Amino acid sequence: MQVIFYIIYLAIVNTPIFCWDLSSFAPNDSPIGQVVVWRNRAFISLPRYKPGSVKATLIETLWPDNTYYSQISRRKILSQAVTTLNRAYPRGNLTLQKEGHCQSLQNVTALDVDSMRGWLWVIDSGNAICWPKVVVYDLRSNEELWRTDLETLNTTVLISIAADPVVGTCGPRAYVGARNIAFLIVIERNRWWPVYLDVIKLKSELTPDPVVESIVLSRREPLLYLTAPDTDLMFSFNLSAIRSLPCPSKNVVIRQPVSFLGYKLGPSRGLVMDLWSGLHYFLPRDYATVRWDTRRPLSAESHSVLLQSYKRLPEVTNMFVDPQWQVWAVVGHNCIRIQKYSFM
Numbered sequence: 001m002q003v004i005f006y007i008i009y010l011a012i013v014n015t016p017i018f019c020w021d022l023s024s025f026a027p028n029d030s031p032i033g034q035v036v037v038w039r040n041r042a043f044i045s046l047p048r049y050k051p052g053s054v055k056a057t058l059i060e061t062l063w064p065d066n067t068y069y070s071q072i073s074r075r076k077i078l079s080q081a082v083t084t085l086n087r088a089y090p091r092g093n094l095t096l097q098k099e100g101h102c103q104s105l106q107n108v109t110a111l112d113v114d115s116m117r118g119w120l121w122v123i124d125s126g127n128a129i130c131w132p133k134v135v136v137y138d139l140r141s142n143e144e145l146w147r148t149d150l151e152t153l154n155t156t157v158l159i160s161i162a163a164d165p166v167v168g169t170c171g172p173r174a175y176v177g178a179r180n181i182a183f184l185i186v187i188e189r190n191r192w193w194p195v196y197l198d199v200i201k202l203k204s205e206l207t208p209d210p211v212v213e214s215i216v217l218s219r220r221e222p223l224l225y226l227t228a229p230d231t232d233l234m235f236s237f238n239l240s241a242i243r244s245l246p247c248p249s250k251n252v253v254i255r256q257p258v259s260f261l262g263y264k265l266g267p268s269r270g271l272v273m274d275l276w277s278g279l280h281y282f283l284p285r286d287y288a289t290v291r292w293d294t295r296r297p298l299s300a301e302s303h304s305v306l307l308q309s310y311k312r313l314p315e316v317t318n319m320f321v322d323p324q325w326q327v328w329a330v331v332g333h334n335c336i337r338i339q340k341y342s343f344m
Helices: 066-070 074-079
Strands: 002-009 016-020 034-038 041-045 058-062 082-085 108-114 119-124 133-138 143-149 158-163 174-178 183-188 191-199 214-217 223-227 233-238 254-263 269-273 278-283 288-293 303-308 316-321 327-331 334-339
Touching: 034 108, 034 316, 034 327, 041 108, 108 158, 119 158, 158 214, 174 214, 191 233, 214 269, 223 269, 269 316, 269 327, 278 316, 303 334
Parallel strands: 191 254
Antiparallel strands: 002 016, 002 082, 016 334, 034 041, 041 058, 108 119, 119 133, 133 143, 158 174, 174 183, 183 191, 214 223, 223 233, 233 254, 269 278, 278 288, 288 303, 316 327, 327 334
16 A cells, blocks of 8 residues: 655654555544654554544554755755655554454554664553553564563553663663553563652652653663643653662562652653753644753743744654654644754
8 A cells, every 4th residue: 555655844843744555544633643663664653543434553654855855956846746655564464453352453542662773662552351561572583572462450541652762671771651550660571660759859849640641761871851741840850760679579578769850941841862861842832842851950941942832843742863864743644843962
């Protein structure tokens, strides 16, 4: 099945917009859950919020090579439509995403890619009849490596996942954030376990309870940043301790401290890190994408506004980085480049 992948350039600010035609898989008003890019391949999640409306909940498509497009004149780009194969992942097999068949992908809500290993980590939040699960694919062979079922997890709203590039004592792992739970979920091969978080008490002020919905891993430090879309609270969790922990048994309760960093500029959508310690998020109230330099305290003075526009950013559902470390915002079925060059 072929679709058209349009490339448009805004003449005013030279901001590129890439548009996906996903009408073969979902209604045009279906939100994109998350986008991750590995090499020249993009993976898109289409959550199944309404039964029967989404044919495929995980899509693979082509990601444009920026070197190639930089060599094409702007006039040619504006007049040229790039045809690419857009298909269900893996291998275009829709039976592996059959709704109501619990071994298949049911409701993909979050993704992450381990670029060095070439692994795609997929959160399937399940539905009324299927338990949630995490499935790991090898992007070189397009084969499933393993899956971890979450039968005993008392939630189906899994919001985010962060693959750890450091192999723990029990093997490769990832961390999952979910709504309305008080712990971080650690995913390993064929098993999962919770880490309960205790906020380090501050003498000067009241300490809020931690939130573990939206998470993102620092590119340079063993830190996991934690927040939630509907709050301005921000926390950090040092992963060094649990990376070296022995494999916990089922009856052992793991508790770890987290640090309360302060307040974001407001409730936010999207949470991504660039390579130079910058944490990016979108402020729906202000129609603005901002960057916090995490080497500085969390304050307004430590933020930069990268793009603010109601017309271009009416509603951002997520953000992602590409292999060139450019930052993009997902708006509807479009993605808009927010940052071309990283900050040093």
